[in-house]
Amino acid sequence: MKAARRKAAPAPGMAEGVERAYLHILSRRHNAASLAEALGVSTTTVSRILEALRRGLRAGGMELASVRTREGWHYTVLGHEEHARREWENSPLRRLAGVAKEWKDFPGKTEDEIIYGDD
Numbered sequence: 001m002k003a004a005r006r007k008a009a010p011a012p013g014m015a016e017g018v019e020r021a022y023l024h025i026l027s028r029r030h031n032a033a034s035l036a037e038a039l040g041v042s043t044t045t046v047s048r049i050l051e052a053l054r055r056g057l058r059a060g061g062m063e064l065a066s067v068r069t070r071e072g073w074h075y076t077v078l079g080h081e082e083h084a085r086r087e088w089e090n091s092p093l094r095r096l097a098g099v100a101k102e103w104k105d106f107p108g109k110t111e112d113e114i115i116y117g118d119d
Contacts, residue, residue, distance in 0.1 A: 017041070018052045029074035
């Protein structure tokens with residue numbers, strides 16, 4: 001009887017690496033080599049991180065895509081803007097903050113005087 005093969009456990013810190021990769025991809029154009037350098041890991045590890053990122057993004061209705069431009073290949077997250085908009089609309093912080101109804105001008109006063117008073 002063959003022994004059951006166990007799935008390999010995820011590498012320690014993989015979730016953190018996935019989150020860092022996501023933030024790096026959102027902040028600038030990265031290919032596998034530049035992302036590996038930014039994260040301080042090998043390109044093989046980046047491949048694993050990107051696969052985990054793809055799964056996570058799919059679950060959130062987004063997609064990781066490779067895009068070719070004149071400068072070369074880079075990764076981008078499709079659907080991020082829509083996701084960010086939905087998050088903002090459903091944000092409890094936004095509901096607590098309310099909305100500004102009408103701005104009243106204070107002629108002759110600086111922003112600091114308006115906010116903090118004339119003291």
